[in-house]
Amino acid sequence: MTTAPRRALVRAPSPRLAQGLLTHLDRVPVDAELAVRQWSDYTRALTEAGWDTVEVPAAPECPDGVFVEDTVVMIGGTAVITSPGADERKPETMGTSVTVRALGYPTATLDAGTLDGGDVLKIGRTVYVGRTLRTSAEGIASLRRICEPLGHRVVAVPTTKVLHLKSAVTALPDGTVIGYEPLVDDPGFWPHFRPMPEEGGSHVVDLGEGRLLMAASAPRSAELIADLGFTPIPVDISEFEKLEGCVTCLSVRVRHAPDGES
Numbered sequence: 118m119t120t121a122p123r124r125a126l127v128r129a130p131s132p133r134l135a136q137g138l139l140t141h142l143d144r145v146p147v148d149a150e151l152a153v154r155q156w157s158d159y160t161r162a163l164t165e166a167g168w169d170t171v172e173v174p175a176a177p178e179c180p181d182g183v184f185v186e187d188t189v190v191m192i193g194g195t196a197v198i199t200s201p202g203a204d205e206r207k208p209e210t211m212g213t214s215v216t217v218r219a220l221g222y223p224t225a226t227l228d229a230g231t232l233d234g235g236d237v238l239k240i241g242r243t244v245y246v247g248r249t250l251r252t253s254a255e256g257i258a259s260l261r262r263i264c265e266p267l268g269h270r271v272v273a274v275p276t277t278k279v280l281h282l283k284s285a286v287t288a289l290p291d292g293t294v295i296g297y298e299p300l301v302d303d304p305g306f307w308p309h310f311r312p313m314p315e316e317g318g319s320h321v322v323d324l325g326e327g328r329l330l331m332a333a334s335a336p337r338s339a340e341l342i343a344d345l346g347f348t349p350i351p352v353d354i355s356e357f358e359k360l361e362g363c364v365t366c367l368s369v370r371v372r373h374a375p376d377g378e379s
C-alpha cells in the first residue's frame with residue numbers, strides 16, 4: 118500500500134507580478150522583492166508542517182504564475198490540467214502539466230469551456246465549482262465528465278462578488294465552510310457556514326493535524342479559528358493579496374498516490 122505523499126506544488130513569483138490581472142481591486146504598487154520574501158516564508162511554512170514543496174518551473178514571463186492553484190485540480194490521484202479563463206494565463210498550465218507528469222500522475226484535460234483551479238473547492242468527494250468570469254458552464258460540465266467516473270460529484274456554485282469561489286469561501290477540516298459574508302453570494306447554500314470577521318479570514322490551507330495556514334491580515338479570524346480547536350499558522354501575503362491572491366492560490370497539495378499505482 119503506497120503511503121499518501123505530502124507534496125505541495127509551488128511556483129516562484131514572476132518579477133512582473135505587479136502586472137498581474139485585476140478584476141475587483143484597483144492596482145496599487147507591489148514590492149517584488151518583498152513578494153519573494155513572503156513567498157519564501159509561505160513555502161517554509163509548508164515544509165515546516167511536513168509538506169515537500171515541488172517547484173513548478175518558473176514562468177517569469179507570466180505575471181500571475183505564482184498563483185499555481187489555478188493551473189491544476191487534483192482529483193484523488195489524477196491531475197486535471199485546467200483551461201484558465203483568462204487568455205493571458207493559459208501558458209501557465211504547461212509547466213504544471215510537465216511537473217505532475219514527472220511525479221507520475223495521470224492527467225486529464227477539459228474538453229470544453231474554461232476553468233480556474235481557484236474555483237474548485239473539494240469537501241470529501243464533492244467538488245464545488247464556482248461559476249465565475251473565469252469558469253464557464255461548459256468548463257463545469259467538462260470537469261463533471263472527468264470527476265463522476267472517478268467517484269466525485271460536481272456541484273456548481275454561482276459566484277459573482279469575487280474573482281474565484283475560493284476567494285469567497287474555503288472549508289475547515291471538519292467540513293465547515295468559512296467566508297466573509299459581504300462577499301459570499303449565498304451563505305445559505307452551505308449546510309455548515311461560519312461567517313468570518315475579515316475578508317482575509319475566509320481562506321485556509323489544511324496542513325494536517327488541525328494546522329491551518331492563513332493570511333496574517335486576518336488576526337480576529339485566526340482567534341476564531343483557534344477557538345474552534347484548530348491551530349492557525351499566519352503568513353504575511355500582502356503583496357499577493359494586492360493581486361487578488363490568497364493563501365490557497367499559492368500552492369496545490371498533492372495528497373494521494375497517482376491513480377493506477379499499486
Ligand SMILES: NC(=O)NCCC[C@H](N)C(=O)O
Nearest residue numbers: 137138184235360361362366
Ligand atoms: N486561485 C486564485 O484565487 N488565484 C488568484 C489569481 C489572481 C490573478 N491576479 C488573476 O486575476 O488571475
